[in-house]
Amino acid sequence: MIAHDGMYIDGSWRPAAGTDTIEVVNPADGQVIAAVPAGTAEDVDAAVRAARAALPGWAATAPARRGEHLAALRDALDARREEIAATVTAELGAPVGFAQRVHAGVPVAVAGSYAELAATHAFEERIAHSTVLHEPVGVVGAITPWNYPLHQIVAKVAPALAAGCTVVLKPAEDTPLTAQLFAECVATAGLPAGVVNLVTGLGPVAGRALAEHPGVDLVSFTGSTAVGRTVAAAAGAAVKRVALELGGKSACVVLPGADLTKAVTVTVADVMRNTGQSCNALTRLLVHADRYEEAVRLTAEAARGFVPGDPTDPATRLGPLVSAAQRERVRGYVAKGVEEGARLVEGGPEAPEGLEKGHYVRPTVFADVTPEMTIAQEEIFGPVVSVMKYEDEEEALRIANGTVYGLAGAVWGRDDDHAAAFARRMDTGQVDINGGRFNLLAPFGGHKQSGIGRELGVHGLTEYLQTKSLQF
Numbered sequence: 286m287i288a289h290d291g292m293y294i295d296g297s298w299r300p301a302a303g304t305d306t307i308e309v310v311n312p313a314d315g316q317v318i319a320a321v322p323a324g325t326a327e328d329v330d331a332a333v334r335a336a337r338a339a340l341p342g343w344a345a346t347a348p349a350r351r352g353e354h355l356a357a358l359r360d361a362l363d364a365r366r367e368e369i370a371a372t373v374t375a376e377l378g379a380p381v382g383f384a385q386r387v388h389a390g391v392p393v394a395v396a397g398s399y400a401e402l403a404a405t406h407a408f409e410e411r412i413a414h415s416t417v418l419h420e421p422v423g424v425v426g427a428i429t430p431w432n433y434p435l436h437q438i439v440a441k442v443a444p445a446l447a448a449g450c451t452v453v454l455k456p457a458e459d460t461p462l463t464a465q466l467f468a469e470c471v472a473t474a475g476l477p478a479g480v481v482n483l484v485t486g487l488g489p490v491a492g493r494a495l496a497e498h499p500g501v502d503l504v505s506f507t508g509s510t511a512v513g514r515t516v517a518a519a520a521g522a523a524v525k526r527v528a529l530e531l532g533g534k535s536a537c538v539v540l541p542g543a544d545l546t547k548a549v550t551v552t553v554a555d556v557m558r559n560t561g562q563s564c565n566a567l568t569r570l571l572v573h574a575d576r577y578e579e580a581v582r583l584t585a586e587a588a589r590g591f592v593p594g595d596p597t598d599p600a601t602r603l604g605p606l607v608s609a610a611q612r613e614r615v616r617g618y619v620a621k622g623v624e625e626g627a628r629l630v631e632g633g634p635e636a637p638e639g640l641e642k643g644h645y646v647r648p649t650v651f652a653d654v655t656p657e658m659t660i661a662q663e664e665i666f667g668p669v670v671s672v673m674k675y676e677d678e679e680e681a682l683r684i685a686n687g688t689v690y691g692l693a694g695a696v697w698g699r700d701d702d703h704a705a706a707f708a709r710r711m712d713t714g715q716v717d718i719n720g721g722r723f724n725l726l727a728p729f730g731g732h733k734q735s736g737i738g739r740e741l742g743v744h745g746l747t748e749y750l751q752t753k754s755l756q757f
Contacts, residue, residue, distance in 0.1 A: 292484050293468035293483040294332045309462055319462055336480070370389040378596050379604055435464075448749035461485040502525055531692075537569065621660060690734055713735075
């Protein structure tokens, strides 16, 4: 893989301030495939100064013209889909088919949606004798995760640019090559120098420097709830705005009368996508006692269809986890489930046969999981499903709402009205009804400790705007 040995700042690649580097590892075999600079506070400061200098000109650019730049960025990303997908497969381990469809394809659609919104959104409104202006918040510090490395970048950068903000991006250290490809597409699209800047580096160094920098007006972070707390504390100390998309422990509730086979099949596929490394994965499957054992059997059968394998093979549906540390984390949770008395129906903590070298885990299904168990409360971030029993809908609701998280969820009922009535009582930011598809224009974000703010669509755009009222 080709990697830049500098930072993308003020429209060009420039040497890093220090000499430390971060190795990029292929999780399928544990081999080092590249190295990128480990940015310092000095690199972050240079990037923020570039973004601050570019802000007045970009903010003054007509929204329709900003939309044209975003359309050019969309086209640049689209032209390099195959390369982007191959890079994501190499550094994240996502199966190549999923990488092409989702990791490379979805960001193109998101960028396109903001190209349109920039041109059509009402940045002014009249309220009685006042004109209300919706203006860019300023310089945005975007700190993105490794699990959807390009989507999370575009979901922050595109709305920020549409709003008239400038950006300093600090991507996850596990997947920096995808971020460098994004910066190349920024250059290809012809965005003005300093509007988008990239600093690769470690979270406790470059990430902290970005969150604390006085020249940053808003910090947008996606990652774990634990790290989100530190980012929020740093931003709060400087009285700057913060947007957080954090962890989840989402529940799929199968109500009596629903199509159980379809509900289980869709839920298991949801958990297994991206090897379980999705913050909104439906990892708790709640089924009425009358059909519980049938659901356990169906879940185990569905999980067996996801055989871990080489992510470059188009037939592979389940790749490795991103790192050795993540593999050990997931195996630890599986062992914890067994220790606390859950019934291991499928999988387990051992490495899949023949795949001991990479960061692989077995797709795992637990039954007899009770709400107080660790695997029912904490985010595992791996291909692990917990099948849970309930006696009536009120108990199902208590279990579904009974974690500190509230990012996503799903309900299957005998009809949409039945399922939607239950979904309205779930304390979570997004709920799929009877297999409803993900909507890139609908707001995405969580309740409780799953975060603050929303991404995607017009709600994602407004996160990067502030209001000013003119009274006449």
